Amino acid sequence: MSKPILIGITGGTGSGKSTIADALYSNFSNDCIAMIQQDMYYKDQSHLSMEERVKTNYDHPMAFDNDLLVEHLKKLINGEAIEKPSYDFTVHNRAKETTLVESRDIILVEGILILEDERIRDLLDIKVYVDTDADIRILRRLVRDINERGRTIESVVDQYLNIVRPMHMQFTEPTKKYADIIVPEGGHNYVAIDILMAKIRDILK
Numbered sequence: 001m002s003k004p005i006l007i008g009i010t011g012g013t014g015s016g017k018s019t020i021a022d023a024l025y026s027n028f029s030n031d032c033i034a035m036i037q038q039d040m041y042y043k044d045q046s047h048l049s050m051e052e053r054v055k056t057n058y059d060h061p062m063a064f065d066n067d068l069l070v071e072h073l074k075k076l077i078n079g080e081a082i083e084k085p086s087y088d089f090t091v092h093n094r095a096k097e098t099t100l101v102e103s104r105d106i107i108l109v110e111g112i113l114i115l116e117d118e119r120i121r122d123l124l125d126i127k128v129y130v131d132t133d134a135d136i137r138i139l140r141r142l143v144r145d146i147n148e149r150g151r152t153i154e155s156v157v158d159q160y161l162n163i164v165r166p167m168h169m170q171f172t173e174p175t176k177k178y179a180d181i182i183v184p185e186g187g188h189n190y191v192a193i194d195i196l197m198a199k200i201r202d203i204l205k
Contacts, residue, residue, distance in 0.1 A: 002105070003077060004076060004077055004079075004103055004104060004105055004106065004107050005105065005106055005107070005125045005126070005203050006073065006077070006107045006109055006123055006124045006125050006126075007024075007106065007107070007108050007109065007124070007125065007126045007128065007196075007200075008109045008110075008114045008115065008120070008121075008124035008126065008127045008128065009021045009108060009109070009110045009114075009128045009130065010110070010111060010112060010113070010114050010115050010127070010128070010129055010130070010172070010175060010179075011112070011129055011130030011131060011132065011172070011183075011186070012112065012130075012132065012134075012137050012168045012172050012173070013059070013112055013137060013140075013141050013164055013168070014132070014136065014137035014138065014139070014140030014141040014144070015130040015131065015132040015137055015186050016130050016132055016140075016185070016186015016187035016188065016189075017110055017111075017112075017128075017130040017186065018037075018110060018187075019186060019187025020128070020130060020183065020186065020187050020189075020192075020193055020196070021035060021037075021108050021110040023187065023193050023197075024108060024193070024196055024197060024200065025108055027197055028106065028200065028204075030104075031104070032104055032105045032106060032204055033104050033105070033106040033107075033108065033200075034076070034101050034102065034103070034104040034106070034107045034108070035101075035107075035108045035110065036069070036072070036073070036076075036084065036101070036107060036108065036109045036110070037110050037111060038064060038069065038109070038110065038111020038112065038113065038114055039087060039111060040084055040085050040086055040087050041064050041065050041066070041068060041069045041085060041087075041111075042056075042058065042063055042064060042065065042087050042094065043063060043064065043065045043094070044065070044093065044094040045092060045093045045094070046093060046094070050091070050092070053091070053092035053093060054092060056092060057163055057167065058163075059112065059163055059164050059167035059168065059171070059172075060167055060171070061113055061116050061117065061171060064111075064113065064117075065085075066117050066119065066120065068085070069120065070117075070119045070120060070123070072084065072101075073107075073109065073120065073123050074123070075103075076101070076103045076104075076107055077103075077107075077123065078103075079103045080103060081100060081101060081102045081103065082100075082101050083098035083099070083100060083101075084098060084099045084100075084101045085098055086098065086099065089148075089149040089150075090149065090150045105203065105204055106200055106203065106204070109124065112168075112172050113171060113172060113175070115127060115129070115175035115178045115179070116171050116172070116175050121178055126180055126181070126199070127178055127179045127180045127181070128179060128180070128181045128182075128183060128196070129175070129176045129178075129179035129181070129182045129183070130183045130186050130187075131176065131182050131183065131184050131185075131186075132184070132185060132186040134165070136186075138160050138164075141156060141160060141164070142156050142157075181196075
């Protein structure tokens with residue numbers, strides 16, 4: 001196998017980046033494409049109490065174990081398999097379970113801050129920024145965090161106003177300048193998804 005092509009997909013929370021990444025991943029067979037989600041690389045917080053974990057700012061670069069993510073991406077680039085961590089958002093901590101991920105021709109890397117860290121940025125061959133209006137993003141975050149992460153409406157709104165929005169403006173939005181491709185309207189931009197799929201098919205030829 002030749003050196004894998006790494007495609008980074010980023011954007012604010014609720015922008016539709018995961019929808020785009022999932023659409024690309026599901027349109028190709030597992031023997032040619034792999035997916036790495038930065039969300040799975042939040043730092044282990046076993047040493048903290050539940051009360052302390054709840055206060056974690058998940059939208060700050062320091063929340064991520066980027067050292068491990070960089071190490072894993074380099075292994076995948078070298079053709080080695082990794083044990084991808086998983087994260088349990090209901091208990092605010094890394095789960096014991098890991099997932100074996102084999103190196104593939106195409107590796108999708110998805111997350112809100114993958115372009116913020118220069119080490120990750122330099123490993124990506126194609127960088128995509130998903131640009132979606134803030135009102136749409138907060139509504140999507142509400143639905144996701146309530147349905148999938150056991151949050152209350154009040155906690156999601158409070159977190160968005162006090163943490164998510166300021167962190168987005170400080171850390172995520174500025175990384176747009178590093179993108180090769182900017183996709184407006186997220187997962188509903190089927191033209192952009194088709195263009196990205198065509199690029200992947202071209203790489204796989």
